[in-house]
Amino acid sequence: MNKEDFNEGLLGFLDASPTPFHATRNMSAMFSNAGFIELYEIDKWELEAGKKYFVTRNDSSVIAFSYPKEAKNYVMVGAHTDSPNLKLKPNPIIKEHGIVKFGVEPYGGLLLTPWFDRSLSLAGRISYLDMQDELQDILIDVQKSIATIPSLAIHLDDKANKDKTVNKQTDISPILTTDEEFEFDTFLRWQLDRLGHPDIKEIYASELSFYDTQKASYIGLHDDFIASARLDNLLSCYVGMLSICSVDSHKPILFIASDHEEVGSDSTSGAGGSFLESTLSRMFSDKDEYMKMVRSSIMISADNAHAIHPNFSSKHDSKHAPYINKGVVIKVNANQRYASNSTTISKFMNSAKAINEPLQQFVTRSDMGCGSTIGPITATRIGVETIDVGLPTLGMHSIRELAGSDDALSLYKILVAFKN
Numbered sequence: 001m002n003k004e005d006f007n008e009g010l011l012g013f014l015d016a017s018p019t020p021f022h023a024t025r026n027m028s029a030m031f032s033n034a035g036f037i038e039l040y041e042i043d044k045w046e047l048e049a050g051k052k053y054f055v056t057r058n059d060s061s062v063i064a065f066s067y068p069k070e071a072k073n074y075v076m077v078g079a080h081t082d083s084p085n086l087k088l089k090p091n092p093i094i095k096e097h098g099i100v101k102f103g104v105e106p107y108g109g110l111l112l113t114p115w116f117d118r119s120l121s122l123a124g125r126i127s128y129l130d131m132q133d134e135l136q137d138i139l140i141d142v143q144k145s146i147a148t149i150p151s152l153a154i155h156l157d158d159k160a161n162k163d164k165t166v167n168k169q170t171d172i173s174p175i176l177t178t179d180e181e182f183e184f185d186t187f188l189r190w191q192l193d194r195l196g197h198p199d200i201k202e203i204y205a206s207e208l209s210f211y212d213t214q215k216a217s218y219i220g221l222h223d224d225f226i227a228s229a230r231l232d233n234l235l236s237c238y239v240g241m242l243s244i245c246s247v248d249s250h251k252p253i254l255f256i257a258s259d260h261e262e263v264g265s266d267s268t269s270g271a272g273g274s275f276l277e278s279t280l281s282r283m284f285s286d287k288d289e290y291m292k293m294v295r296s297s298i299m300i301s302a303d304n305a306h307a308i309h310p311n312f313s314s315k316h317d318s319k320h321a322p323y324i325n326k327g328v329v330i331k332v333n334a335n336q337r338y339a340s341n342s343t344t345i346s347k348f349m350n351s352a353k354a355i356n357e358p359l360q361q362f363v364t365r366s367d368m369g370c371g372s373t374i375g376p377i378t379a380t381r382i383g384v385e386t387i388d389v390g391l392p393t394l395g396m397h398s399i400r401e402l403a404g405s406d407d408a409l410s411l412y413k414i415l416v417a418f419k420n
Helices: 003-015 020-033 183-194 233-245 275-282 288-297 344-355 374-382 407-417
Strands: 035-039 051-057 060-065 075-080 086-096 099-107 120-130 136-142 175-177 200-212 215-218 225-228 254-258 300-301 328-331 361-362 385-390 393-394 401-404
Touching: 003 075, 003 233, 003 407, 020 035, 020 051, 020 060, 020 086, 020 099, 020 120, 020 233, 020 254, 060 099, 060 183, 060 275, 075 374, 075 393, 086 393, 099 200, 136 183, 183 200, 200 407, 215 393, 225 361, 233 300, 233 393, 233 401, 233 407, 254 275, 275 374, 300 344, 328 344, 344 361, 344 393, 344 407, 374 385, 401 407
Parallel strands: 035 051, 075 254, 075 300, 300 385, 328 361
Antiparallel strands: 051 060, 060 254, 086 099, 086 200, 099 175, 120 136, 120 200, 215 225, 225 401, 328 385, 393 401
16 A cells, blocks of 8 residues: 555545544444454354454444454554543533533543634534434534634733633633524434434433544645644554454454543443453453463554654653654653563564564653553553554644654554564
């Protein structure tokens, strides 16, 4: 696969995946088109050697895996489907001063200031009771720019360029309309009707998030960068998805994209939950075979890495500061915030060097903390040897992040060629 085709697919995936629900649906469609067989957790599994399968949980996490006849030393690739955003509160409508606003709650450790003065839309999942008294779940994506969070004019805030703070309760409510007759239930019903679901008896609940309507795109004199929302961590989801679709079914490979990493992973569909463990135990019901598989496998936890910021280079350890478009980053932390160790690092390096793909290393400054990943969580819960890697990124957790146009393809090549 050439770089242009790879990145065009990436841009399309980013735009089509405004929430973890949409990302999971899109990856599931890709797996189905690639010949994977869909499994359901509530059914009895009858796995057939030489086939590929996938299973979802909560519509927001997915596992895909091959099931070879012989080899069981799996290469597992882990990513996460969620990104920091503004989530709609259950009773969101605020009507005051001639404006209708939405009440929101920050999800994850997002940078708040970049959310001001953007064109925002809304997407997520709605649960409702239909006219046959059946519970239904449906995904919506309004797509239209329906809201914005206007900044306070500098004339009214003389500290705007000095020491501005943002109050999460009062300062970031997106404004929607001047129509004070607006009702939230009517809005949701309109969205469902637009999707061909007019048979609504009662809307019970929704999980909706705002997102920036600006499309993913190239930036740079020579298209050096890719700019988009949700690069952390849909970038790794895309790479992992394509990787498992690109290898033969005889190679033992598994891909998992979990929800809720940005808030600690402690949920039924997060890496701290049982999804991966229960899936592996059903693949290998014999306890000895299960343990043999786990201890002979490797987990490659793929999340974004902090590229050195050219305007804030002092925030990095100069000996461990990754550059954009200079290769995949191996992440190391003495306190096990990353799960990399010398054994897993050497395996990853050996596979990368075999195909002449460059690598970099990241260690945070000793006087600063670093974010964690699903790597240590999975290593602890499953007992699988793990390495944490990532793609160099600027503006992480902003509404629009920046990564290199070369690095994702490099990780894809390493994963496809990986020798365990």
